[in-house]
Amino acid sequence: MSLDAIPIHVIPHHASPAAPGEPGLTGNAPPLLRELAEQVRRLLESGESSAIDLSALPLSPADLDWLREKLGSGEISVTLQASGESTLKETACPGIWWVTHHNEQGAVTAQFIEVAFVPELVKAHPQDVEIGREQLELLISDL
């Protein structure tokens, strides 16, 4: 293995990094809005849903806050209890959902913005519905 160079540079304390405006913003968040606009267009035209994996992008906590603030909050908020809590919140733009998965200790394990009429996780799977029907029949037979 050849040891890679370690690049060193000094960031003066007074200079603000990267993006203009607030400290902590990298400037990586605004392009996501354009990406989302394109995904919403695809959803409307072909019904194709899509998602952006927020942990895969170089976004600072400030970027995430900025994004969340811009997208706002909508009418629906879904909470899922499945080995830790997951929240699926509609934003002020219908069809755009902010999805956060937590583990049992409450730490965030994954964060997505999903573009869909209904997020995938919310729908019941036909096989599960089938199991529910069997359960109902049991209940009815006990009447």
Next chain:
Amino acid sequence: MQGPLIDTLVRQGVSRRTFLKYCATLASMMALPPTAGRAMAEAMAAARRPSVIWLPFQECTGCTESITRSHSPTLEGMIFDMISLDYQETLMAAAGHQAEDARLAAMKDNAGKYLLIVDGSIPLGLDGAYSCIGGRSNVDMLKEAAKGAAAVIAVGSCASFGGIPKANPNPTGAVSVSDIIKDKPIVNIPGCPPIPVVMTGVLAHYLTFGTLPELDDKGRPKAFFGETIHDRCYRRPFYDQGKFAKTFDDEGARNGWCLFELGCKGPVTHNACATVKWNGGTSWPVESGHGCLGCSEPDFWDAGGFYKALSVPADPLKIAAVAAVAGAAVGVGLSFANRSKKGAAKSAHETTTLADLEK
């Protein structure tokens, strides 16, 4: 337990949504596109369990500890329900000849299709006599088991690179799996021990796509070993600002500054500790105030001292300038002037040169 995996999981009280969520998180950790989570869930739910044979060689059982105690009793362990672990000395109920029979039967029944997991290095000294199981040398057993394997997964730094048994002067003649097996796909999952999710991630990838994930030049999955600890370290901004802890109990250490000068090997270590963390996401070495030892890199044991600062100048002028600003000139200057006199330096912050690290 036969039949599709999802049935098995449902019987164990794991809901479909729990499984979907697990797959989405796993896909995210493996840097796969978000849609892959769904594909993974579908493929894995329907998958039949592949046979897995796990051979422990010259090792300390730390790798097994790490993986079996991961996020128990939750989903990390769940992936073990997706495979049929037909031989694992430490975990299996059978012992002695019964255990060896189980191994041979699995090899015969699943010839060409089973996954072979190896932890521990393989000693070649004295014809392999330093480590034997049931009277047979490790090297013999490895060659025999690899013959019918679809792929070999080397778990831990010992199986991947030789690890601590191979440390100078390597009394047993220990080597890695890839030093012996040349005609099978090999995935190296180094680390002492490795991060459990890397291992489950590789298995999930194999179950989903029927292939092994993309590997780097050392045979490691790129999704987890693509970046250095340093690249993803939360203390990185302090490095960039030239703020370093100089001892383990100084102001800098208390402020959580960069541990580079205390010998942190983060800049040359490829692993996912900084993002995945340990013990269910609780913490990791740097967060606990200790530098990275570089345990997932080849020959980390002989890399020149855990508490010696790395010194790998890329651009001497730039480094010199920064060092002056940051007051870190001591080590860097030394290593430039005295590459040959590494042993003589008495300074507490004696640096390790490039040559030291590569030897």
